[in-house]
Amino acid sequence: MGLLRGFLAAVASIALQRNEIREQAKMKDQDSSAGLAKFEHPQITANGESRARVRLNNPQTLWFNTGTLCNITCNNCYIESSPSNDRLVYLNAGEIADYLDQVAERRWPVREIGFTGGEPFMNPQMIAMARVSLERGFEVLILTNAMRPMMRGSMREGLVELQKKFGDRLTLRVSVDHWSAANHDAERGKGTFEKTLTGMKWLRDAGIRMTAAGRTVWGETDAEARKGYAVLFAKHGFQIDARNPADTVLFPEMDAKADVPEITSDCWGILGKSPDDVMCASSRMVVKRNGADKPTVLACTLLPYTPEFELGETLAAAEGEVYLNHPHCAKFCVLGGASCSA
């Protein structure tokens, strides 16, 4: 009997130790006084504070994701585009026109229509979608790698026609990850730098306004990176101001797994920032998911696959507040200052 009691006590003690270890691991994971893990509850942080939120107070840019297919597969593409990723399918000009009608109905003060992908020129209706936006008086920004999809005859003809008719209201923002061929190709594949330069030279000769987007993954200072771009642009006669952050946008690398603090309502005051400066205060993005009947509106361009940031099928449904419940919100918008617009 004593032996059995001793055995049971030993079993109970092991079970207790295991529970303790489990609890400790859980506490470590959660780092929480509210019993929550970070980014678990939409409105409350792990510490039990109210999560920061942003209202759409001045919609200036409406983005359309033209589809996630891309002609290349870059390292760390934030939207995981590739020649086979069709999670977001092609939008068409009729769908764009429908949302532009809604912009007018809702009296959104939109200035700019942005097109992003994937590679937007993979979409056969890219020119028609840009045209319908320009005809309504908007500025149009198309993000592109300026490679083969843009260089197809039909796209070049369309771009020339749009430039003649609408001039500098059309801008193409070309991704040049780094000013050196070696670093650009390391991210995008061998030979991509030269192909992008070929596209940019064509844009230069056609008089189409361009800007550039790069990355900051090589440990350079901002000034060093801009100096490198300035030399590259001058060498080829590209009219892009490398020192102007709106003309040469440098994006921080996106690491979704990096540990970042949550943003509470009090953070705005502590950081001296305003919720109105964050991208989701001034923009929304329309996407069409594979298999869906209709497009839907997302809070921003940075979180295309997170259901919590999907706001509804209409612009009316997308006018609500956005709770900053994602590491990207902290790292890129509130702490890092990322922007997806020119």
Ligand code: SF4
């Ligand atoms: S070109 Fe742009 S969309 Fe295509 S894989 Fe590279 S980063 Fe992604």
Ligand code: SF4
């Ligand atoms: S990632 Fe930035 S723009 Fe998107 S919802 Fe978060 S704070 Fe807003």
